[in-house]
Amino acid sequence: MAQLFHTSANMIARLSLLAVVLGAGGGLTALLTVAKSPYNTQQNMPVDQPVPFSHKHHVKGLGIDCLHCHTSVEQGAIAGIPPTKTCMTCHSQIWTEAPMLEPVRESFRTNESLEWVRVHDLPDYVYFNHSIHVNKGIGCVTCHGRVDEMPLMMKANTLQMSWCMDCHWHPEANLRPRSEITNMTWAPPADPDERLALAQRLVEEYNVQSKVSCSVCHR
Amino acid sequence: MHDQPKLQPLERSEFFSDHRASRPPVDGAVARGELHEDELFYTGFENGELATQFPFAVTREVVEHGRQRFNIYCTPCHGQLGDGLGTVVQRGFQRPPSYHIDRLRQAPVGHFYNVISNGKGRMYSFNDRIQPNDRWAIVSYIRALQLSRHVSVNDLPPAVVAELNAEAAQ
Numbered sequence: 001m002a003q004l005f006h007t008s009a010n011m012i013a014r015l016s017l018l019a020v021v022l023g024a025g026g027g028l029t030a031l032l033t034v035a036k037s038p039y040n041t042q043q044n045m046p047v048d049q050p051v052p053f054s055h056k057h058h059v060k061g062l063g064i065d066c067l068h069c070h071t072s073v074e075q076g077a078i079a080g081i082p083p084t085k086t087c088m089t090c091h092s093q094i095w096t097e098a099p100m101l102e103p104v105r106e107s108f109r110t111n112e113s114l115e116w117v118r119v120h121d122l123p124d125y126v127y128f129n130h131s132i133h134v135n136k137g138i139g140c141v142t143c144h145g146r147v148d149e150m151p152l153m154m155k156a157n158t159l160q161m162s163w164c165m166d167c168h169w170h171p172e173a174n175l176r177p178r179s180e181i182t183n184m185t186w187a188p189p190a191d192p193d194e195r196l197a198l199a200q201r202l203v204e205e206y207n208v209q210s211k212v213s214c215s216v217c218h219r
Numbered sequence: 220m221h222d223q224p225k226l227q228p229l230e231r232s233e234f235f236s237d238h239r240a241s242r243p244p245v246d247g248a249v250a251r252g253e254l255h256e257d258e259l260f261y262t263g264f265e266n267g268e269l270a271t272q273f274p275f276a277v278t279r280e281v282v283e284h285g286r287q288r289f290n291i292y293c294t295p296c297h298g299q300l301g302d303g304l305g306t307v308v309q310r311g312f313q314r315p316p317s318y319h320i321d322r323l324r325q326a327p328v329g330h331f332y333n334v335i336s337n338g339k340g341r342m343y344s345f346n347d348r349i350q351p352n353d354r355w356a357i358v359s360y361i362r363a364l365q366l367s368r369h370v371s372v373n374d375l376p377p378a379v380v381a382e383l384n385a386e387a388a389q
Binding site: 062093124 | 306310341
């Protein structure tokens with residue numbers, strides 16, 4: 001009986017196996033790249049809002065502290081979106097005719113909530129708590145980025161679990177004194193020894209622990 | 220999984236007529252431990268008169284905390300020096316009175332607490348933003364600001380006097 005396959009079939013078979021392995025690897029890499037890309041995470045993409053509120057203007061331009069509006073960040077799970085009254089504290093007096101602010105005035109007149117589009121939206125199975133983070137020395141800027149340079153709010157980080165875990169394994173790298181929590185430009189000491197000493201002191205003082213059990217965030 | 224049927228704080232709800240998932244408390248509701256029986260601490264009044272004393276001892280920590288809270292909530296209008304020249308005033312908000320005028324230097328502490336709580340003139344109330352103990356801490360810092368412009372050299376610590384003399388000599 002004549003041979004069904006030419007001897008070159010051996011090479012084709014080997015190459016096919018290689019192609020399957022490489023293809024699967026490449027496919028997986030492509031998938032993970034897309035998963036971490038802004039296309040999937042919406043990172044660094046400004047979001048349209050009912051009012052084009054500028055953190056840059058209010059934080060950097062006017063020097064208003066984060067806590068002025070996000071009042072529950074030290075006690076609560078959520079930092080708090082300010083009620084319309086907070087906007088009107090100033091805007092009942094300045095920019096009172098600005099068409100851009102009409103939705104704010106309307107909300108104040110009618111007592112209907114302004115419906116902001118949520119930018120930092122964790123999955124509902126994640127139980128994130130702001131207060132524990134700021135009270136243990138994690139600054140706003142660490143997760144939210146340079147909000148004082150964002151004309152429109154956007155995510156500065158992926159907010160994916162691997163990103164959370166980077167810090168949860170080694171929280172000491174991101175600690176700062178509580179007095180600098182809302183400071184957008186604070187930087188740790190440049191000297192490596194001083195930086196280490198500060199991190200160690202804060203870990204000790206605030207009793208910072210690496211929390212990596214599933215049930216810390218999922219329950 | 221990502222968006223579960225449960226409602227998150229401040230989310231929109233189709234169930235309630237005002238579309239608020241976070242429910243406003245029913246009128247007259249009193250939260251546990253929030254009966255606010257202590258008139259002085261919660262209102263800044265004593266027997267119907269503006270209080271002339273703090274409801275707790277004012278320590279250095281209280282004043283320092285007051286400075287931190289003052290810089291968060293008050294400086295946009297009142298300025299870091301309490302002179303009423305904050306950044307928002309520079310952008311057109313009517314200038315509030317300076318803390319350093321006689322009327323406010325003579326005002327009892329309860330006056331400041333009452334204004335923070337209930338607002339005055341163009342100033343809105345801050346009772347939803349600043350907790351009562353923080354309000355008192357801010358009042359203590361306002362007193363410190365007022366004092367800062369009326370200290371005689373003899374009352375300063377010797378080290379500070381030496382520093383001043385050195386500066387004057389230059």
